[in-house]
Amino acid sequence: xxxxxxxxxxxxxxxxxxxxxxxxxxxxxxxxxxxxxxxxxxxxxxxxxxxxxxxxxxxxxxxxxxxxxxxxxxxxxxxxxxxxxxxxxxxxxxxxxxxxxxxxxxxxxxxxxxxxxxxxxxxxxxxxxxxxxxxxxxxxxxxxxxxxxxxxxxxxxxxxxxxxxxxxxxxxxxxxxxxxxxxxxxxxxxxxxxxxxxxxxxxxxxxxxxxxxxxxxxxxxxxxxxxxxxxxxxxxxxxxxxxxxxxxxxxxxxxxxxxxxxxxxxxxxxxxxxxxxxxxxxxxxxxxxxxxxxxxxxxxxxxxxxxxxxxxxxxxxxxxxxxxxxxxxxxxx
Amino acid sequence: xxxxxxxxxxxxxxxxxxxxxxxxxxxxxxxxxxxxxxxxxxxxxxxxxxxxxxxxxxxxxxxxxxxxxxxxxxxxxxxxxxxxxxxxxxxxxxxxxxxxxxxxxxxxxxxxxxxxxxxxxxxxxxxxxxxxxxxxxxxxxxxxxxxxxxxxxxxxxxxxxxxxxxxxxxxxxxxxxxxxxxxxxxxxxxxxxxxxxxxxxxxxxxxxxxxxxxxxxxxxxxxxxxxxxxxxxxxxxxxxxxxxxxxxxxxxxxxxxxxxxxxxxxxxxxxxxxxxxxxxxxxxxxxxxxxxxxxxxxxxxxxxxxxxxxxxxxxxxxxxxxxxxxxxxxxxxxxxxxxxx
Numbered sequence: 001x002x003x004x005x006x007x008x009x010x011x012x013x014x015x016x017x018x019x020x021x022x023x024x025x026x027x028x029x030x031x032x033x034x035x036x037x038x039x040x041x042x043x044x045x046x047x048x049x050x051x052x053x054x055x056x057x058x059x060x061x062x063x064x065x066x067x068x069x070x071x072x073x074x075x076x077x078x079x080x081x082x083x084x085x086x087x088x089x090x091x092x093x094x095x096x097x098x099x100x101x102x103x104x105x106x107x108x109x110x111x112x113x114x115x116x117x118x119x120x121x122x123x124x125x126x127x128x129x130x131x132x133x134x135x136x137x138x139x140x141x142x143x144x145x146x147x148x149x150x151x152x153x154x155x156x157x158x159x160x161x162x163x164x165x166x167x168x169x170x171x172x173x174x175x176x177x178x179x180x181x182x183x184x185x186x187x188x189x190x191x192x193x194x195x196x197x198x199x200x201x202x203x204x205x206x207x208x209x210x211x212x213x214x215x216x217x218x219x220x221x222x223x224x225x226x227x228x229x230x231x232x233x234x235x236x237x238x239x240x241x242x243x244x245x246x247x248x249x250x251x252x253x254x255x256x257x258x259x260x261x262x263x264x265x266x267x268x269x270x271x272x273x274x275x276x277x278x279x280x281x282x283x284x285x286x287x288x289x290x291x292x293x294x295x296x297x298x299x300x301x302x303x304x305x306x307x308x309x310x311x312x313x314x315x316x317x318x319x320x321x322x323x324x325x326x327x328x329x330x331x332x333x
Numbered sequence: 334x335x336x337x338x339x340x341x342x343x344x345x346x347x348x349x350x351x352x353x354x355x356x357x358x359x360x361x362x363x364x365x366x367x368x369x370x371x372x373x374x375x376x377x378x379x380x381x382x383x384x385x386x387x388x389x390x391x392x393x394x395x396x397x398x399x400x401x402x403x404x405x406x407x408x409x410x411x412x413x414x415x416x417x418x419x420x421x422x423x424x425x426x427x428x429x430x431x432x433x434x435x436x437x438x439x440x441x442x443x444x445x446x447x448x449x450x451x452x453x454x455x456x457x458x459x460x461x462x463x464x465x466x467x468x469x470x471x472x473x474x475x476x477x478x479x480x481x482x483x484x485x486x487x488x489x490x491x492x493x494x495x496x497x498x499x500x501x502x503x504x505x506x507x508x509x510x511x512x513x514x515x516x517x518x519x520x521x522x523x524x525x526x527x528x529x530x531x532x533x534x535x536x537x538x539x540x541x542x543x544x545x546x547x548x549x550x551x552x553x554x555x556x557x558x559x560x561x562x563x564x565x566x567x568x569x570x571x572x573x574x575x576x577x578x579x580x581x582x583x584x585x586x587x588x589x590x591x592x593x594x595x596x597x598x599x600x601x602x603x604x605x606x607x608x609x610x611x612x613x614x615x616x617x618x619x620x621x622x623x624x625x626x627x628x629x630x631x632x633x634x635x636x637x638x639x640x641x642x643x644x645x646x647x648x649x650x651x652x653x654x655x656x657x658x659x660x661x662x663x664x665x666x667x668x669x670x671x672x673x674x
Contacts, residue, residue, distance in 0.1 A: 171534075173554030173562050178572055181582050183533035183553035190504055191539045194511035210491075210500060211534040211553070218504055232491045232500040232531070237558070242413040242493060256496045257409040266408065268497050318508045319469065322462035322498035327402040327431060 013070035016059055020278065023052045056278040063227070066250035068259050069235055071227040072206045073169075076281040078288055079206065080107060080122030080165045086288045088113050091120065094151060100180060103144030105136045105172075106216070108151040111163070113292065116299050119155035121148045121216055122165030125206075138207070139172035142185035145215045149189050152196055161199040161299055164216040169234060171212030186215040193218035194315060199302035203273070203291060204228045205280075208258075220314050221298040222268075224260045225287070226275040230268070231258035268321060353377055355548070371589050378546045378589055380526055383435045383452030386485055390593055391439035391448060398437040400470050405432055405463045409496050417494040420456070428454050432463035433488070436471040438478070442597035444606060447475040450485040451532070458488035460532055461495040465502025468536055469509035472520065476512065481519040481600050486537040489555075490530015503535035510536055519603040521596065524551045524574070524583070542599060543583040545574035546592075551583075 027048050034041040063071065071077070084091050084107070093109040095102040104124060111120040123140065126132035148164075155162050171182055193200060202219030208230030224230060233241075235253035240246045257263075260272040273294050276283035302310065351360045358374035365372075369389050370379035381389070387396055404425070407418035425431060433455035439448050449471040451458040458464075468484060475482035491499040513520060522540035524533070526549040534553055537543075545551060552559075552572040560567055570576050577583045587595045601608035 171553065173559045175559065175563065175565075175567065175571070178552050178554070178559070179580050181538075181580070184538040184582060186534040186553070187503075187507065187536070187538040190507040190535060191511050191514075194508050195515070211503060211531055214500060214503055215534075218507075230497055230500075232495075232497055233493055238493050252413075255409070255411050255413065256493070257411075258496060262409075263497055266496075266498060268501055315508050315512065318501065318504040321501040321505055322408075322465060322495065324403045324405055324432075324463045324466050327404045330404050330406065 013066060014074070016063070016067055020052065020056055020059060023048065023055065027052065053277065056282075060227075060278055064250065065229075065253040065256070065259050066235065068227050069207075069229050069253050071279050071281070072229050074279065074281045076284075077206055078280055078284040079127070079167060080124050081127065082284055083122070083165060083205070083288055083291065084111075084120070086285065087292050088120070094154075095147075097143045097146035097150055099146055100143045101141075103136075103141050103147055104134050105138055105140035105168070106144035106148055108147055110160070114296065116161075116296065118161045118163045118299065119151055119158075120163050120165070121151060122205075123168040123213075123216075125167060136172060138168040139170060140168065140212060140215075141172050141174075141177045142180040142182050145171070145182075145185040145189050148216050149192055152193070152200075156196055156198050159198060161201065161303060162196065163295065163299075164200065164202045164219065166202060166204040166208050166213045166217055166230075167206035168209045168212045169207050170209035171215065183211075186211045189215045190218055194311065194318075197307035197311065199299065199305070199310060200314070201295060201298050201302065203295070204230050204269070205291070209234060218314065218318065220302050220310060220317075221270050223271045223273050223291075223294055223298075224263060224269045225273050225280060225291070226260055227279050228260060229253075229258040230260075230263055231256050266322075354379065369589050376547060376588070378526055378548055380453050380487060381589070382454055383430070383433075383450045383487075386450045386525075387435060387437075387439070387448065389589070390450075390483075390485075390596065391441055392443065395440040396437050396448070397439070398435065399474065400436060400467050401431060403431060403463050403466060405461050405495065407494070408462075408498060409494070411494040411496070413494075420494070424456055428452070430455050432461070432467070433458045434464040434467040436467045436474075438474070438480075441483075441593060441600060442608075444597055444600040444604065444608075445478070445480045446600055447471050447478070447480060447482045448485075449482065451487045453487045456492065458486075458532075459490065459492035459499070460488060460502050460535075461492035461499045462502065464488075464492075465499070465505045468502075468506045472506070472509040472513050472518075472536075475520070476516050476518045479518070481521060481603050482513070482540075483521045483523065483596060483600075484536060484540060485523045485525060486528040486532050487525045488528060488530070488532040490532055500531065503531050506536035507539060510539060514541075519600075521599060521603075523587075523592070523596075525549050527551070529553070529555050541603070542585075544585050544587050544592075544595070545577065545583050547574055547586055547588055549574045551577055 027045060030041050030045050088111050090112040091109050093107065107124045108121045111118050123138045124135045125138035126135035152162050171186060200219045202217045202222045204224040206228050210232055213230060235249040236246050238252040238256060239248035263269045264272050273290050276286035280287040349362050351362050351365050353360055353372040353374060355372060355377035356375035358372060360373060370381055405421055411417040430452055433452050434449060435452060436449040439446060449468055472482050510520060520540035521542045522537045524537055524545045526546060528537055528551045533551060550572055551574060556567055556572060574586050578586055598608050
């Protein structure tokens with residue numbers, strides 16, 4: 001690992017990674033040394049690797065909510081494009097919302113994964129600076145949501161399940177987005193997804209930013225990666241409003257209970273998909289494999305269901321989220 | 334900035350006079366209230382408390398409240414500067430409401446419906462588990478009774494203190510609307526100042542008809558967030574009802590004093606019930622001129638004879654739209670045109 005990267009970790013809230021990165025660097029050095037000097041350092045390397053494993057497990061087992069948010073945002077975390085490249089045997093990208101444009105912040109297309117075929121819809125963040133700009137950092141405009149819906153309807157006509165990958169800081173807040181009905185685009189997607197007669201599987205692979213995430217997130221199965229987050233508002237936004245200071249984002253992240261474990265506990269997601277030791281960015285292949293295996297199970301389960309039952313189960317799941325209590329019960333407690 | 338307008342307590346001062354948030358005109362409090370918090374000078378529609386909205390909209394004595402005992406729990410143990418549980422209890426005490434949503438059955442000029450009104454006084458009308466549940470129950474009641482549902486929004490969006498639980502209320506309310514639609518039911522959304530965030534991005538934008546009050550701020554992101562993101566000043570009238578109408582986002586802008594008649598007419602179109610073209614609310618002048626300041630609500634439209642107050646319109650007796658336009662002219666400047674910021 002380079003020094004440049006270490007400097008980065010301080011700025012982007014990944015300070016907890018520093019000792020791990022240093023140890024990884026040392027192991028690399030030892031390996032290089034062993035190779036160039038032909039000395040037998042295998043014992044030292046093994047010991048260090050063991051220590052690294054223990055420490056990584058400890059660090060990643062005790063991440064704060066804010067640290068998890070930063071893991072979810074990690075630049076090397078596998079993104080939709082990585083899943084397309086690695087997990088799929090074939091992908092035919094389909095463009096455009098038929099109304100206004102082709103939003104690159106959401107990618108849609110026909111996908112083959114082993115014996116399964118489906119319509120893939122996913123937020124796209126981009127890898128390079130140029131890519132990121134083109135994808136607007138994963139913040140979709142209304143045309144992105146309308147493209148997603150148009151492809152969902154197409155999937156329905158083709159009797160293909162829909163798989164969505166959620167990874168967005170949120171829907172874009174801009175003038176054009178408002179002019180073209182950002183709120184209505186998201187609302188329409190949510191409404192129409194309840195009416196879709198093919199299975200929908202949604203997986204939060206990184207950032208689950210509020211309505212921008214839910215706009216493609218009404219799934220029969222909703223999974224979330226271990227260190228991904230799903231929240232009603234970004235920690236920074238929440239801190240700015242409730243704490244009157246964006247610097248209180250770590251406190252806000254804690255309060256919002258936006259981590260995978262909490263979401264599962266409150267019945268807002270169906271399952272947490274484990275990440276390899278040290279987070280998805282340490283082992284993209286392993287992560288993608290975990291996601292693939294959950295996807296296969298879910299698609300098998302869901303495609304066996306008649307569409308009316310599918311829709312009814314989908315309705316009942318979301319209808320039951322966050323049931324309030326009666327005043328009398330509250331007084332009694 | 335316009336955004337802060339409704340958050341101040343100054344729209345409910347104890348004094349005799351009130352300063353208009355928009356044009357700065359000094360308004361005589363009694364007259365202001367008789368006009369249901371619409372500025373006599375510029376037509377600015379102040380945020381209306383939930384109970385007053387219901388009184389103004391439905392036939393007198395027809396409102397039967399439902400699900401009023403639902404209350405929220407602090408499931409996350411959310412603490413900012415105060416624990417959410419304490420904040421809830423204090424707000425319940427202060428507002429004498431259990432949460433930010435009031436729903437029930439009623440008639441509007443004789444037409445039965447289910448009505449739901451968000452109450453901005455309760456934590457900014459924010460949508461959490463109670464609001465989401467009551468909206469869904471209102472929609473389901475309308476479905477069971479075979480009557481239209483009318484939802485007035487007035488909200489800053491999802492309630493952060495309930496985390497992703499409040500986010501999922503967007504899905505819950507849309508789920509209920511999806512069922513209503515499949516069953517052939519009918520829904521009307523009325524967006525009032527302000528309607529933003531998760532409320533706009535869910536049920537409020539996907540009802541069958543979308544209405545808005547003049548000058549209402551309606552949007553996905555708040556203007557402050559947008560201005561900060563794009564680092565530019567926002568265009569004049571941005572995210573106001575008139576802007577949304579021009580951009581094709583809503584069906585109609587309806588002034589507060591015409592809302593009742595307009596809703597009755599639209600319900601009649603939806604249900605196939607007959608309606609009378611001359612049945613609209615009396616003009617504000619007629620109300621102010623009336624002896625008590627507070628007018629009596631017009632009787633049910635199904636009853637014989639014209640609505641009680643319709644004669645008070647004097648030479649505005651022309652039926653339907655013509656009379657509406659005649660009344661609007663000259664008295665009410667379009668709110669956006671009068672707006673400064």
